[in-house]
Amino acid sequence: MxxxxxxxxxxxxxxxxxxxxxxxxxxxxxxxxxxxxxxxxxxxxxxxxxxxxxxxxxxxxxxxxxxxxxxxxxxxxSPAVMEARKTILELLLANHPNDCLTCEASGACLLQQYAYEYGVRDPGFGGERHAYPLDDSNPYIQRDLNKCILCGKCVRICAEIRGQHAIHFAYRGFSTKIAPALDTDLAFSNCIYCNNCVSVCPVGALVDKRTAGLGRTWELEREEKTCTFCEAGCQFFLLKKQGQVVGVAAGQAAPGRPLCLKGRLGMDLRYNPKAQPPYLRNEDGSFRLAPWAEALGLTEILANLQKEGGER
Ligand code: SF4
Ligand code: SF4
Ligand code: SF4
Ligand code: FES
Missing domain, CATH: 3.10.20.740 (Ubiquitin-like (UB roll))
Structure with missing residues (x-):
């Protein structure tokens, strides 16, 4: 080498x-x-x-x-580097909502952290601001494009790791935004709600709705676990507040393999004390209790069949 x-x-x-x-x-x-x-x-x-x-x-x-x-x-x-970074942060914050008090990302947001580190208080730039409506069209992900800094990580993880290509850069200049095809809401796209995009968003533009409002980032304990649904064994965190599981988050220990849809939903269910075990119908029409891994495996097969058939 x-x-x-x-x-x-x-x-x-x-x-x-x-x-x-x-x-x-x-x-x-x-x-x-x-x-x-x-x-x-x-x-x-x-x-x-x-x-x-x-x-x-x-x-x-x-x-x-x-x-x-x-x-x-x-x-x-160096002084020139620090000045350049400060200006970049000021430009980002000049078109950003002042919402840290209630933002789900507060405490984990990189923009907030760097603004603090580089002493960016008042951007001092006037001008136009975006006023996008909130995309709350589905039960899993809330998108607030007013907080988006156009880093493109969501687009790249969706295409390069998930292989779904559900979201893209749309428009040009000040109007540039991240959007599904035809600039529709996520619910009307080919998004499969794997939440990989949420796991890489450095700010509060993408929020996991299932954990929203259940605890601030600094209140949550993170217990590292290994997913047992397939041989890939992805790492993830169980999020707990006062000992109670409130959700899961993708881990960092397995680069290139953020949790898949089955892992994310399945782990939520497996560790959620309120989740009832699923019933599956037998060939003779009777029902039996089944492990979550089996039930989720079947739903994934159904989703893939639907995709191959071009349906949603
Ligand atoms: S995305 Fe970050 S900087 Fe923006 S409101 Fe939320 S916490 Fe604050
Ligand atoms: S949830 Fe998954 S499929 Fe949907 S946009 Fe995000 S990465 Fe793509
Ligand atoms: S990852 Fe978040 S901040 Fe970056 S482009 Fe996507 S929505 Fe915007
Ligand atoms: S250009 Fe290097 S981190 Fe964005």
Whole structure:
């Protein structure tokens, strides 16, 4: 494996030649803020929050898409970098609702966290703001596009990991937004409510409706578990408040495999003390109690048959 040695903030580090500057900085434990980066997904270099200063470069490149090079000298928190990041955050907040007090993402929101870290209080920019209606068209996901920062992670995880391609970038310029085909509500799209997009949204634009209102992020304990529904064994978190299970969230321990629909819904049911075991009809018409894994397996087969038949 080819290796290169570079210097970041005065510290030398040797990393594989295919690393990016962001990955090399993380090897040193240096925290560069990111909004659109996810190691499991393609890298559009869209938000520019991860900019760094590279000696000899004319501008500030985005570290998540800049490859390392032998002898490179990088500063991750120079005054010019800090100023650029602050301006990016100010621009994002200039068209963002002031809703942190009641937002479901508060406490876990990266925009909120970085605004705090970089001391962004009053964006100071006037101008037009979006006023999108809330998409509350289905029982699983609430979409508030007024909080969307267009990082594109939801679009990429839906296409690149889920393979569903249910949402896309639509329109141009100020009107750009994330939307299903024909700019309809999610309920009228080919979304299968796997919630993968919710698990990567860095802000409160996508909310899991089943856990909404059940606890603030800092009130919830997270117990790491392994899904037992198939051999992939995805990691996930059981969310508990005062000992009571209130939901599940995708884990980080299995990159590339966020929980599938069966895992997410099934784990909700398996650990929910109020969930009754399902009944399945036998061939002779009688009913029997069945394990959730079997019942959910059947619903998945039905969903796939429907998809193949072009129905919803
Ligand atoms: S998305 Fe983040 S910054 Fe926006 S209102 Fe919610 S918590 Fe606040
Ligand atoms: S819930 Fe799943 S299928 Fe629906 S938009 Fe999100 S990632 Fe795509
Ligand atoms: S909805 Fe969330 S994940 Fe999708 S583009 Fe907007 S901020 Fe990013
Ligand atoms: S995290 Fe690098 S451009 Fe968004």
């Amino acid at each position: 080819n290796k290169v040695t570079l210097t970041i903030n005065g510290q030398k580090v040797t990393v594989p030649a295919e690393y990016t500057v962001l990955e090399a900085a993380r090897e040193l434990g240096i925290n560069i803020p990111t909004l659109c980066y996810d190691p499991r997904l393609s890298k559009p270099g869209a938000c520019r929050l991860c900019v760094v200063e590279v000696k000899g470069a004319r501008n500030l490149p985005a570290s998540c898409v800049t490859p390392v090079a032998e002898g490179m000298e990088v500063e991750t928190h």
